[in-house]
Amino acid sequence: MSTFSAKLIHWQKLHGRSNLPWQNTRDPYAIWVSEIMLQQTQVTTVIPYYLRFLQRFPDIESVASSSVDEVLALWSGLGYYSRGRNLHQAARLIARDQGGIFPRNFEVIQQLPGIGRSTAAAIAVFAYGEQRAILDGNVKRVFARCFGVDGYPGERKNELLLWRKAEELLPESYEGNQIEIYTQALMDLGATVCTRGQPKCMTCPLQQDCIALRNDCVARLPVSRPRRPLPEKETVLLMLMKQGEVLLGKRPATGIWGGLWCLPEMPVGEDAIAYCMQHFGMKVKPLAHMPPLDHTFTHFRLRIHPRPLQVVSYPAVMQAREQDETMWIMLDDALEAAIPAPVRKLILQHGYPQSGQLPFEKQR
Numbered sequence: 542m543s544t545f546s547a548k549l550i551h552w553q554k555l556h557g558r559s560n561l562p563w564q565n566t567r568d569p570y571a572i573w574v575s576e577i578m579l580q581q582t583q584v585t586t587v588i589p590y591y592l593r594f595l596q597r598f599p600d601i602e603s604v605a606s607s608s609v610d611e612v613l614a615l616w617s618g619l620g621y622y623s624r625g626r627n628l629h630q631a632a633r634l635i636a637r638d639q640g641g642i643f644p645r646n647f648e649v650i651q652q653l654p655g656i657g658r659s660t661a662a663a664i665a666v667f668a669y670g671e672q673r674a675i676l677d678g679n680v681k682r683v684f685a686r687c688f689g690v691d692g693y694p695g696e697r698k699n700e701l702l703l704w705r706k707a708e709e710l711l712p713e714s715y716e717g718n719q720i721e722i723y724t725q726a727l728m729d730l731g732a733t734v735c736t737r738g739q740p741k742c743m744t745c746p747l748q749q750d751c752i753a754l755r756n757d758c759v760a761r762l763p764v765s766r767p768r769r770p771l772p773e774k775e776t777v778l779l780m781l782m783k784q785g786e787v788l789l790g791k792r793p794a795t796g797i798w799g800g801l802w803c804l805p806e807m808p809v810g811e812d813a814i815a816y817c818m819q820h821f822g823m824k825v826k827p828l829a830h831m832p833p834l835d836h837t838f839t840h841f842r843l844r845i846h847p848r849p850l851q852v853v854s855y856p857a858v859m860q861a862r863e864q865d866e867t868m869w870i871m872l873d874d875a876l877e878a879a880i881p882a883p884v885r886k887l888i889l890q891h892g893y894p895q896s897g898q899l900p901f902e903k904q905r
């Protein structure tokens with residue numbers, strides 16, 4: 542066993558995490574769900590979503606036989622909704638092509654929607670004990686610092702170098718769950734010791750080997766993505782209220798908030814009252830002003846101007862439209878639907894203006 546993997550395995554046994562809800566199982570489905578939720582999201586955020594998801598969808602069949610809306614409803618607030626859509630699509634493919642049994646073959650796992658090389662490897666390690674290298678964001682950070690990789694890890698040549706390192710450093714022994722412990726150690730070290738800000742180098746099992754620590758460049762590595770200022774966009778979201786219900790519309794499957802239920806959008810600068818009459822045939826009057834809400838996506842920043850409006854009259858012709866792409870829904874129920882995080886915030890602000898929070902039992 543290399544010194545590197547031996548040190549990490551020893552550290553994991555003493556200091557690593559061992560009681561996360563997705564640990565101590567060989568169920569590939571449960572491991573798969575956790576790995577997808579953990580992409581771009583921290584453990585503490587994921588845990589309650591994971592527990593709710595597994596309770597509602599205990600196996601692949603239960604996901605495959607549900608609508609994407611039902612899956613996204615439990616994803617609501619977790620962000621990066623394409624993960625939920627891909628999970629649903631992958632479950633349907635497994636149900637159709639693999640008899641509902643999660644594939645055993647690494648190449649097949651890697652071809653499922655939403656599963657890249659590192660996620661497939663993590664599933665193969667934890668479910669099947671395969672000797673596979675992972676390279677998620679945390680591991681890239683550990684390797685970039687420990688081996689002094691002085692370039693943006695997202696750049697092809699640096700990424701290839703990191704993958705080569707990841708492959709070389711795997712433990713050689715196949716005995717005693719070494720690969721599972723080693724893989725978990727890398728994840729834990731990146732999440733709890735070699736963190737992005739203020740890494741705890743003095744407690745790190747790799748401190749003797751770490752090039753970044755030796756060269757005093759821990760804070761600079763890994764090198765950040767070359768910065769371009771994020772473009773800024775604006776939009777107006779209409780909060781149309783009728784007897785405690787709010788109007789939601791379903792977004793197209795692609796684009797931001799794809800497939801989620803959202804407040805109707807209106808171009809900036811239009812008159813909301815005239816717009817509602819023209820587009821929905823509704824007579825409305827303004828409700829109390831709400832301040833703008835800023836939301837950052839990966840590629841742009843969005844300033845949302847909410848427009849709360851009371852519906853005064855409501856045409857029968859609207860009924861037909863409701864059936865396919867819009868719905869009136871009570872505020873409390875809207876919070877249980879597949880809605881994006883900013884819409885959730887606006888509903889909470891509008892419906893619970895004092896605290897901005899739901900009564901305890903309704904909080905997520």
Ligand code: SF4
Nearest residue numbers: 686735742745748751
């Ligand atoms: S010594 Fe510090 S920078 Fe190096 S791997 Fe450990 S925590 Fe990260």
